[in-house]
Amino acid sequence: MSGFDANRIFSVAVHDAPPPQNLEQPAEVERMLLDFLLQYRVGGEFIYRDKLRANLLLKQYYLEVDLQHVGLYNEELAHAIQEQPGEILPRFEAAATKAARSILFPLAKNTDEQPESSSIPTIQVTVKTGLNMLQFRHLSANTLNKLVRVPGIIISTSVLSSRATKLHLQCRACRSTKIIYPQSGLGGVGGGGDRGLPRQCEAPEPEGQKKDCPLDPYLIVHAKSLFSDHQTLKLQEAPDMVPVGELPRHMLLSADRYLTGKVVPGSRVIATGIYSTYEAAKSKSNAGAASLRNPYLRIIHLELSSPAATSGSSNPFGIQFSPEEEEEFGQMARSEDFYERFAKSVAPSIYGSLDIKKAIACLLFGGSKKILPDGMRLRGDINVLLLGDPGTAKSQLLKFVEKVAPIAVYTSGKGSSAAGLTASVQRDTVTLGLQREFYLEGGAMVLADTGVVCIDEFDKMRDEDRVAIHEAMEQQTISIAKAGITTVLNSRTSVLAAANPVWGRYDEGRSPGENIDFQTTILSRFDMIFIVKDEHNELRDRTIAKHVMNIHMNRPNEITGDNGEVVGEIDIDKMKRYIAYCKAKCAPRLSADAQEMLSSHFVALRKQIQQVEQDNDERSSIPITVRQLEAIIRISESLAKMTLSPVVLPHHVDESIRLFKYSTMDAVSAGSVDGLSRGELNEEMGRIEKELRRRLPVGWSTSYQSLVREFVTNQGYSSHALERTLYVLEKREVVRFSGQVSSCLFQKFESLGG
Numbered sequence: 001m002s003g004f005d006a007n008r009i010f011s012v013a014v015h016d017a018p019p020p021q022n023l024e025q026p027a028e029v030e031r032m033l034l035d036f037l038l039q040y041r042v043g044g045e046f047i048y049r050d051k052l053r054a055n056l057l058l059k060q061y062y063l064e065v066d067l068q069h070v071g072l073y074n075e076e077l078a079h080a081i082q083e084q085p086g087e088i089l090p091r092f093e094a095a096a097t098k099a100a101r102s103i104l105f106p107l108a109k110n111t112d113e114q115p116e117s118s119s120i121p122t123i124q125v126t127v128k129t130g131l132n133m134l135q136f137r138h139l140s141a142n143t144l145n146k147l148v149r150v151p152g153i154i155i156s157t158s159v160l161s162s163r164a165t166k167l168h169l170q171c172r173a174c175r176s177t178k179i180i181y182p183q184s185g186l187g188g189v190g191g192g193g194d195r196g197l198p199r200q201c202e203a204p205e206p207e208g209q210k211k212d213c214p215l216d217p218y219l220i221v222h223a224k225s226l227f228s229d230h231q232t233l234k235l236q237e238a239p240d241m242v243p244v245g246e247l248p249r250h251m252l253l254s255a256d257r258y259l260t261g262k263v264v265p266g267s268r269v270i271a272t273g274i275y276s277t278y279e280a281a282k283s284k285s286n287a288g289a290a291s292l293r294n295p296y297l298r299i300i301h302l303e304l305s306s307p308a309a310t311s312g313s314s315n316p317f318g319i320q321f322s323p324e325e326e327e328e329f330g331q332m333a334r335s336e337d338f339y340e341r342f343a344k345s346v347a348p349s350i351y352g353s354l355d356i357k358k359a360i361a362c363l364l365f366g367g368s369k370k371i372l373p374d375g376m377r378l379r380g381d382i383n384v385l386l387l388g389d390p391g392t393a394k395s396q397l398l399k400f401v402e403k404v405a406p407i408a409v410y411t412s413g414k415g416s417s418a419a420g421l422t423a424s425v426q427r428d429t430v431t432l433g434l435q436r437e438f439y440l441e442g443g444a445m446v447l448a449d450t451g452v453v454c455i456d457e458f459d460k461m462r463d464e465d466r467v468a469i470h471e472a473m474e475q476q477t478i479s480i481a482k483a484g485i486t487t488v489l490n491s492r493t494s495v496l497a498a499a500n501p502v503w504g505r506y507d508e509g510r511s512p513g514e515n516i517d518f519q520t521t522i523l524s525r526f527d528m529i530f531i532v533k534d535e536h537n538e539l540r541d542r543t544i545a546k547h548v549m550n551i552h553m554n555r556p557n558e559i560t561g562d563n564g565e566v567v568g569e570i571d572i573d574k575m576k577r578y579i580a581y582c583k584a585k586c587a588p589r590l591s592a593d594a595q596e597m598l599s600s601h602f603v604a605l606r607k608q609i610q611q612v613e614q615d616n617d618e619r620s621s622i623p624i625t626v627r628q629l630e631a632i633i634r635i636s637e638s639l640a641k642m643t644l645s646p647v648v649l650p651h652h653v654d655e656s657i658r659l660f661k662y663s664t665m666d667a668v669s670a671g672s673v674d675g676l677s678r679g680e681l682n683e684e685m686g687r688i689e690k691e692l693r694r695r696l697p698v699g700w701s702t703s704y705q706s707l708v709r710e711f712v713t714n715q716g717y718s719s720h721a722l723e724r725t726l727y728v729l730e731k732r733e734v735v736r737f738s739g740q741v742s743s744c745l746f747q748k749f750e751s752l753g754g
Contacts, residue, residue, distance in 0.1 A: 026091055029080070033088075033095035036073050037063075038102070052096070052123070053103050062124040062258040063096050064301070067131075081127065082147045085274045089125065089300065096123035124257045126301045129272050136237045136249040139295070143275050150251070150297065151270045151305075152235040154263045156426070156441045161230050163256065168224035169197065173213040176203030177221075231260040235271060235297075239409055239447070252296040259299050265423075265442040265489065266449045268407070272301040319406070319580045329581050332570075333644040339655075342642065345570040347400040350393045351547040352540075355662050359384050359528050360397060362659070363452065363494050364405055364579050365641045367634030368587040379476050380587075381494040382634050383525060385458070387516060387667075388532025389505050394498035398454040401496055404572055406580045407451025409444045413461035413499075418468035421445050421453075423489055425482040438483045445472045445491040458499035459517060466522060469495070473525040474627075497526075506533055508724075512622060512667055524623045527631030528663040588640035590633065594648045598636070601657055602629040605665070612668060622668045631664075632656050684721040689729065 037048045052063050071078035081088050100123050101108070131149045139148065169178045178198070197220075201213035233253040242248045253271055255262070263269060277293035321329075332338060339358075346357040346364075362382055369380035386394045402410040411421070420443045427438055444453055458466075472478050472491040479488050501507070501515040512531070516523070523529065570578075590598070609624045635656035640648045688711060696702065707726075711717045729735040 026087075029077075029088060030091045030095050030098075032074060032077060033092050034098055036070060036077070037096060037099045040069060040073050042069075049099070049103065052100060056100055056104060060258070061100070061121050062126060064126045064128055065092075067127055067129040082129075082131070084145070085127075085147045085300070086145055086276070089127070089274075092125045092127075093122050096125050099123075124259075126259065127272065128301050128303075131272070133270065135241060136251060139251075139275060144277065144295075146275060147272065147300075148275045148297070149270060149272045150235070151241075151268070152237050152251075153447055154233055154265055154267045154269055155236045155250070155447070156234045156265055156439045157263060158232040158439060160260055162227040163230040164220075164225055165228050166226040167197075168221040169218040170221050171201045171203060171213055171217045172219055173217055174201060174203055174206075174211060176201065178202060178218065228257050229260045231255045233263065233299075234441075235269070238268065252294075253299050254296055255299045255302070259302055262302055263304065265440060266446040268305045270303040270305060271297060271299050272303070273297040273299040319577060321577070321581055325577070326581070329578055330644065332578065333642075339639065339642055341569060342575070345575060346404075347393075347397050349551050350396055350400075351544050353393070353397075353532070355659060356386065356397070356530050356532070359530065359635075359659055359663060360401060360496070361642065362635050362638040362656075363496060364401065365582055365638040366494060367637035367641070368589065369492070377476065378630070379474070379492070380634060380637070381476070381492060382527045382631070382638060383473055383495040384497070385523075385526040385529045386496075386498045386532055387501060387506075387529060389534040390500060392532040392534055394532065395456050398456055398496060398498055401452055402454050404575050404579070405452040406576055406583075407448055408454065409448040409451070410454045410456070411444050413455055413457035413459070416444070416455070416461065416465065418465040419443060421455075421465065422468050422472065422478045422491075423480055425480070425485055438485055440480065440485060440487065440489070442489060445469065445478060445493055446489050448493045449490050450492050452494045452496055455495060455497045458497040459502075463519075466518075470521060470525065473522075495526075506531060512620075516622070516667075520623050524625055524627050526664075527628075527634060528660065529622060529667045530663045531667045582641050582644060586641045586644050586646065588637045588646055588648050590636070591647045591649060593650050594636060594653045597650060597653045597657075598629065598632060601632070601653075608665070609668060620668050622664060624664075624668070628660070628664065632660050635659060684717055685725045685728070688717055688722055688725045692725070692729075 037052065038046070040046070040048055047069070048063065048065065055061070055063060067078055067081060070081060077088075081092075097120060100120050104120065127147075129147065129149060131147065133149050133151050134143070136150065136152070139150070164182050167180050167182060169180060170176070171178075180197075197216070197218050199215055201211070201217045203211070203213075205211045231254075233255060235251045235253050236248050239248065253273065274297070275295060276298050277295050279293055335341075339361075343354060343358040343361045346360050363384050366382055367380040370378040372378070386397065388394060398410065402408040422443050423446055424441050424443065425438050426441050455461075472493070473495055476490065476492045477488045478491050480486065499518075502517045503515075506515055605624055605628070609620055613620050632653075636648045636652045639652040639655055640646075645652075691711070707722065708719065711722050712719050726735060730737060
């Protein structure tokens with residue numbers, strides 16, 4: 001107190017001073033909590049009294065309490081709940097049960113003695129808090145038995161089991177009865193086992209005779225015992241919270257009564273609970289020190305922040321938007337050229353590839369999913385495949401999408417198995433019963449439900465693993481029939497895949513079918529397929545080099561687009577929130593004009609494909625089926641959603657058709673140039689090669705000009721065919737370009753056995 005006027009500070013009670021509270025006394029705590037439930041009001045409304053009455057009328061015996069309200073009512077009490085939840089919460093439930101009795105039987109004088117009141121089971125109290133969220137890695141011995149709030153993804157849920165809350169025991173020898181109340185939590189008495197029961201009969205000896213009861217005499221009378229629902233969940237930290245090089249951590253959650261059955265694997269949740277420990281069942285594997293315990297979380301509140309769990313809710317990502325933010329998003333959507341600006345903000349550090357960025361923007365927003373009257377679902381998610389040369393920044397685009405999508409999982413093809421992408425069946429190691437049942441653990445496609453899965457090195461996956469995602473891409477479900485478990489999991493995800501062609505680079509001389517080593521079945525499930533070629537063009541190379549130098553010298557303000565404008569004007573966080581907002585608020589439908597345009601265009605596309613197939617005398621490796629018509633519809637819807645338009649207008653359809661033509665249709669007709677189809681070009685090249693081999697002996701040199709004069713001018717071959725032939729022959733080392741004299745290239749023919 002040095003520096004202050006000691007003992008000179010006086011205080012005057014303005015309100016009636018509350019009586020001094022003693023939080024050490026359980027009865028006192030219970031009385032204060034009862035007062036809180038019955039007296040706390042906001043404005044003129046008694047919140048908890050009304051809430052409790054409404055729940056009781058629905059025969060739901062639980063009550064959700066906001067810790068902030070307790071803090072406003074009595075700060076010490078709120079602090080006690082945070083610091084000693086294990087002691088205070090049973091008092092809270094007792095107080096809530098008393099409050100429920102006084103609400104249901106208001107005329108009863110002493111509620112404890114009323115016979116009817118015994119019909120009310122204990123009210124479960126769930127406590128909603130605004131505590132800071134703790135990561136798994138920050139939970140330590142200091143947080144034991146305290147209230148903690150942990151975010152993560154539910155990866156597996158056990159079957160509902162019944163846990164005893166009151167056991168009625170009877171001695172098998174002397175028939176005396178005893179009632180015990182087992183402890184709750186993972187270490188309590190299991191559903192009917194005899195672990196934790198008294199070892200000796202505790203009944204008094206009858207007069208005049210000796211009691212002869214054996215060891216472990218008690219049997220459980222199930223009919224007179226009370227049980228409550230119990231479920232074990234497994235929580236894993238979200239992929240975006242795991243430090244690089246670490247495995248994601250897991251934690252067991254124990255849920256009981258009304259908190260069971262709330263979530264499915266793949267749900268993103270924020271669990272509030274008491275960080276406790278349990279003693280694992282003794283086995284050879286964990287025969288360690290006697291005092292070692294495993295941690296788990298006893299849940300007292302679950303917040304669902306995931307569409308998988310809260311399907312049908314208006315806000316699937318659990319993100320709240322303020323009115324000012326909604327106003328700002330509306331202005332963004334109405335602004336000039338918003339679509340172009342958004343596409344340029346996708347991976348601004350990568351130069352060019354604007355159409356690919358536009359396709360990725362469409363993928364992030366997605367179309368509208370539809371459920372038909374007969375219960376059939378049509379997906380709204382867009383799948384994109386980037387197929388191309390190495391060094392064209394495919395993986396960087398995937399990494400960017402992982403950052404900007406509200407929910408995303410990134411995986412590489414070589415390190416992903418079918419089970420890891422879909423779901424695996426595991427054997428439960430923590431069930432306290434003897435039967436170790438199987439349970440499902442969701443893979444990448446399940447964890448990214450309603451988000452995006454980015455699969456890199458798609459071509460390096462084994463074929464049987466790739467087949468596993470067929471169903472997930474079209475039906476958006478994953479069906480499992482393993483180890484007696486038959487079930488269907490949701491995987492409403494968009495897939496963004498990147499792959500290299502068969503020979504590492506795209507070979508112009510071969511058909512797309514030879515370059516793309518994928519089956520037609522998987523290619524038809526991609527809405528857009530981009531062939532990304534690394535073209536040699538001096539002007540473009542200079543621009544790219546300048547762009548890369550700017551990035552490496554950390555001069556982002558000098559990063560400009562094709563026309564000199566600065567790119568990347570919308571920052572990642574705003575993009576993420578805007579995508580979540582559009583997905584939650586907007587589901588466009590087709591207008592009559594758009595329908596007409598789409599149907600006539602689809603017929604024209606099919607005709608074009610038929611023509612290409614006839615010219616090349618082979619089936620197209622990239623099919624154009626009804627799926628591709630649906631793809632164009634989805635792209636149109638996502639373009640409308642991007643600008644928050646409720647209907648798809650003709651200009652949206654025009655852009656979606658342009659994107660589709662630039663991607664998939666270009667891939668179909670790749671390899672045909674100069675008005676020649678691929679079949680004709682190959683035939684012409686074969687004839688030129690034959691002629692060259694016939695005319696020019698080994699060791700002979702000639703100028704490029706004379707060859708052009710001979711073949712193109714005199715014999716009418718196309719110059720492209722001649723160039724391609726010479727290029728192919730040089731690759732095979734049949735021809736050598738031996739020098740450059742006045743821009744003439746000389747060839748030396750070396751017959752390799754031909």
